[in-house]
Amino acid sequence: MSAPTTTRTTPSATTGRAAARLTAVSKAYGDTRVLDAIDLTIAPGEFVAVLGPSGTGKTTLLRLLNGFEKPDAGEILVPPRVTTVYQEPRLVPAHRVLRNVLLGQRRTKGNKSAALAALTEVGLERHARSWPATLSGGEAQRVALARALVRDPQLLLLDEPFAALDALTRLRMHDLLDRLRERHRPAILLVTHDIDEAIRLADRIVMLRSGSVAIDVRIDVEHPRTITDPRVVDLRERLLGELGIDPNPTKENP
Numbered sequence: 001m002s003a004p005t006t007t008r009t010t011p012s013a014t015t016g017r018a019a020a021r022l023t024a025v026s027k028a029y030g031d032t033r034v035l036d037a038i039d040l041t042i043a044p045g046e047f048v049a050v051l052g053p054s055g056t057g058k059t060t061l062l063r064l065l066n067g068f069e070k071p072d073a074g075e076i077l078v079p080p081r082v083t084t085v086y087q088e089p090r091l092v093p094a095h096r097v098l099r100n101v102l103l104g105q106r107r108t109k110g111n112k113s114a115a116l117a118a119l120t121e122v123g124l125e126r127h128a129r130s131w132p133a134t135l136s137g138g139e140a141q142r143v144a145l146a147r148a149l150v151r152d153p154q155l156l157l158l159d160e161p162f163a164a165l166d167a168l169t170r171l172r173m174h175d176l177l178d179r180l181r182e183r184h185r186p187a188i189l190l191v192t193h194d195i196d197e198a199i200r201l202a203d204r205i206v207m208l209r210s211g212s213v214a215i216d217v218r219i220d221v222e223h224p225r226t227i228t229d230p231r232v233v234d235l236r237e238r239l240l241g242e243l244g245i246d247p248n249p250t251k252e253n254p
């Protein structure tokens with residue numbers, strides 16, 4: 001078996017037509033085998049949603065891609081610019097919004113105007129001088145998105161970024177993510193528990209189960225997708241079935 005590696009590389013140089021590639025990647029914590037020889041390739045600009053029951057290694061997969069974890073075996077190729085947005089916005093309370101967007105970057109005139117432009121893109125330019133504590137949950141998460149965008153990621157990792165938001169704000173965030181994606185075209189890997197969110201946003205859904213890829217399916221349905229579209233209904237039933245959930249719980253059996 002080859003030694004495990006994580007390599008940051010120019011996508012076109014080593015990964016061919018891929019923004020990220022995992023080859024035979026395994027990861028265990030003690031006796032718990034979390035990922036078992038996973039193969040996964042994400043194309044440049046592709047939006048992949050990762051679903052799966054709790055504890056199947058979704059977050060571990062993401063942590064391998066952003067380099068916070070090392071694989072036990074296999075090879076991971078990622079581009080140089082990888083950025084993660086988490087469920088909680090992770091803003092520094094002692095810094096104003098603009099400085100949070102600039103976090104970790106030099107405070108040059110160019111970087112500042114790029115940060116302001118990113119805040120404008122997420123509709124928060126008027127909050128540039130606000131403190132994080134004065135923002136709503138949705139606004140704070142938009143700042144987190146602006147902070148990710150300003151780094152111009154080739155691979156954007158989203159770890160349940162909308163899970164803590166109310167339903168209406170979540171729908172607005174879906175629209176915003178659509179627009180940002182259209183403009184910036186990073187490859188995206190979204191970890192979510194929300195099947196409808198995955199179907200609404202992604203080009204492709206990967207479902208993990210017991211450390212392996214149980215389903216890997218492209219969503220060939222044009223946007224905007226409606227939940228009544230028969231192709232969406234079929235896909236939803238298939239995904240719910242894999243999770244062991246009845247798609248029509250109120251329907252009476254004949």
Ligand SMILES: Nc1ncnc2c1ncn2[C@@H]1O[C@H](COP(=O)(O)OP(=O)(O)OP(=O)(O)O)[C@@H](O)[C@H]1O
Nearest residue numbers: 029030032034052053054055056057058059060061
């Ligand atoms: N640092 C760690 N040390 C030990 N065990 C860990 C660690 N991180 C994760 N695990 C274990 O690895 C397994 C997979 O965890 P992971 O967080 O990747 O799952 P997940 O699919 O993201 O779960 P959820 O949907 O509940 O967020 C779990 O059994 C978890 O307890």
